Amino acid sequence: MLYYVDLAFNGLIFGCMYALMAVGLTLVYGLLRILHIAHAAVYAFGAYVAVIVANGTGSIAAGFAAAMVAAACLGMAIYRLLYQPLLGYPPYVAMIASIGLLVFMEDGFRIAFGEQGLTFAHNPYPTQLHEFAGLTVNTVQVAIIAAAVVCLTLLALFTTRTRLGIAWRATVSDAPIATSFGVDAVKVRYLNFAIGSALAALAGALIGLLNNFVEPTMGFVVSYKALAIIVLGGLGNLQGTLIASLVLGLVESYGTIFVGRYLDRDAIAFLFLIAVLIVRPKGLGGIKTA
Numbered sequence: 001m002l003y004y005v006d007l008a009f010n011g012l013i014f015g016c017m018y019a020l021m022a023v024g025l026t027l028v029y030g031l032l033r034i035l036h037i038a039h040a041a042v043y044a045f046g047a048y049v050a051v052i053v054a055n056g057t058g059s060i061a062a063g064f065a066a067a068m069v070a071a072a073c074l075g076m077a078i079y080r081l082l083y084q085p086l087l088g089y090p091p092y093v094a095m096i097a098s099i100g101l102l103v104f105m106e107d108g109f110r111i112a113f114g115e116q117g118l119t120f121a122h123n124p125y126p127t128q129l130h131e132f133a134g135l136t137v138n139t140v141q142v143a144i145i146a147a148a149v150v151c152l153t154l155l156a157l158f159t160t161r162t163r164l165g166i167a168w169r170a171t172v173s174d175a176p177i178a179t180s181f182g183v184d185a186v187k188v189r190y191l192n193f194a195i196g197s198a199l200a201a202l203a204g205a206l207i208g209l210l211n212n213f214v215e216p217t218m219g220f221v222v223s224y225k226a227l228a229i230i231v232l233g234g235l236g237n238l239q240g241t242l243i244a245s246l247v248l249g250l251v252e253s254y255g256t257i258f259v260g261r262y263l264d265r266d267a268i269a270f271l272f273l274i275a276v277l278i279v280r281p282k283g284l285g286g287i288k289t290a
Contacts, residue, residue, distance in 0.1 A: 002134050002135070004254075005134075005135060006135055007253045007254055007256075007257070008250060008253065008254075009135055009137065009141075010253045011246075011249040011250035011251070011252060011253030011254065012145060012246065012249060012250070013141050013144050013145060013249070014248075014249035014252060014253070015245045015246035015247070015248065015249025015250060016144050016145050016147075016148035016149075016245070016246075016249070017144055017148070017203050017206065017207055017249075018222075018225060018226065018229055018245040018248060018249060019148055019152065019241070019242050019245035019246065020147070020148055020151065020152075020199045020200065020202055020203035020206075021039070021040075021043055021199075021200050021203045021204075021222055021225075021226050022226040022229040022230055022233075022241050022244075022245055023152070023155070023196060023199055023238065023241060023242075024036070024039050024042075024075075024193075024195070024196025024197060024199055024200050025039050025196070025226050025227065025229075025230050025241075026230050026233070026235075026236060026237070026238050026241040027192050027195070027196045027238070028192060028193065028196060029230060029235055029236050030172045030236035030238070031171065031172050031175075031188070031189060031192050032083065032087070032094075032189070033091050033236075034083060034091055034094045034095065034098070035091070035095045035098065035227065036098055036196075037095060037098040037099045037101075037102050037223055037227070038078060038082075038098040038099075038101040038102045038105065039196070039197075039200055039223065039226065040102055040200075040219030040220065040222055040223030040226065041101065041102045041105035041106060041219055042071050042074055042075060042078075042197045042200045042201060042204075042219075043200040043201065043203060043204040043218070043219040043222060043223075044105070044106070044109060044204055044214075044216065044217075044218050044219040045067075045070070045071055045074060045105065045109075045201065045204070046067040046068065046070070046071045046197075046200060046201020046202065046203075046204040046205050047067070047201075047204035047205050047207065047208035047214040047218060048109060048113065048118070048214055049063070049066050049067040049070045049071070049201070049205075050063040050064055050066070050067040050201075050204070050205035050208060050209070050214075051063065051118045051119070051120055051205075051208055051214045052118070053066040053067070054120055054121075054122075055118075055120065055121045055122075058122065060120065060122075060123070060125075060209065063205065064202065064205050067201045067202070067204070067205045068198040068201050068202055068205075069198075070201070071197040071198050071200060071201030072193075072194040072195070072197050072198040072201075073194075074197060075193035075194055075196060075197025075198070076190045076193050076194050076197075078101070078193065078197075079189055079190060079192075079193045080190075082094075082097055082098070082101060083097075083098075084189075102219075102223065106216050106217055106219070106220065107216075109216035110216040113216070115215075115216065116215075117213050117214055117215030117216070118213075118214045118215075119212050119213055119214070120208070120209060120212055123209060123212050125138065125139040125140045125143070125209060126138050126139070126140050126209070126210060126212060130142065138210075140206065140209050140210040141210070143206060143209075144206050144207075144210070147202060147206060151199055151202065152242065155195070155199075164191070167183040167188060168188050168191065168192070170183060171183055171185050171188045172236075204218070204219070221266055224270075225248070225266070225269055228248070228269065228270060228273045229241055229244045229245050229248055230244075231273070231277070231283055232244040232247075232248065232273055232276060232277070232283050233245075233283055234282060234283040235283070237283070240283060244283070248269055248272065248273075251268065251269065251272045252265050252268055252269050255268035255269075255272070256268070
């Protein structure tokens with residue numbers, strides 16, 4: 001029994017990481033109807049900034065803070081330089097440009113930092129073990145769950161309890177009407193990219209810390225899983241995205257027991273996605289309409 005509880009905990013960890021990553025994609029799609037594939041490069045960028053700053057300063061906390069700030073700035077720059085000039089074109093144009101940016105940034109990481117990847121010079125956290133109800137977990141695993149709960153709770157409070165958050169939701173629901181009431185749609189878009197990118201950077205930094213390894217293509221498979229999650233949760237549906245993230249993490253974890261001899265973790269995830277979409281094409285949360 002404890003073995004299955006341990007699998008559930010591992011699935012929860014990956015589900016929380018997927019949620020932090022996929023929220024940004026959902027926010028961008030909900031606002032602009034663009035599949036922001038380059039979000040995966042922001043995830044890797046955050047991990048690189050975290051490891052470089054942490055190794056340079058000796059402070060992992062400083063590395064994480066720098067990663068989130070730098071990624072927020074990068075996200076706003078991506079909107080301004082890549083997506084804003086393409087808003088008048090069909091959505092697939094921006095998607096193709098986003099794929100190109102992802103490939104460009106991955107090659108940039110490889111050229112700048114090498115193919116072998118980087119490690120945290122001082123990282124005792126994966127070996128710091130704790131006992132919870134018979135489960136043995138390390139500090140980074142606990143941090144991933146805590147970070148997801150805190151960040152997503154704050155995001156929910158922001159979008160429901162603040163004027164700026166309500167303006168954000170109004171812009172997603174009906175941008176022309178929101179603009180007519182004085183909401184600055186451009187500022188909302190910049191805020192959208194800043195928050196989503198910061199959360200992706202946090203996820204990348206946490207996974208880099210957990211594995212003690214950051215490499216150029218670490219966002220490649222995650223990008224596909226994040227896309228699978230937002231489709232599974234219902235395009236533009238934030239609540240559905242969070243549910244789909246946790247479900248996918250659990251399916252991957254338990255799937256390794258039954259079909260792990262034949263399929264790896266990633267294949268299990270996409271097989272589950274295909275099966276769900278055959279039964280429910282709109283995803284778990286349905287497709288949100290503007």
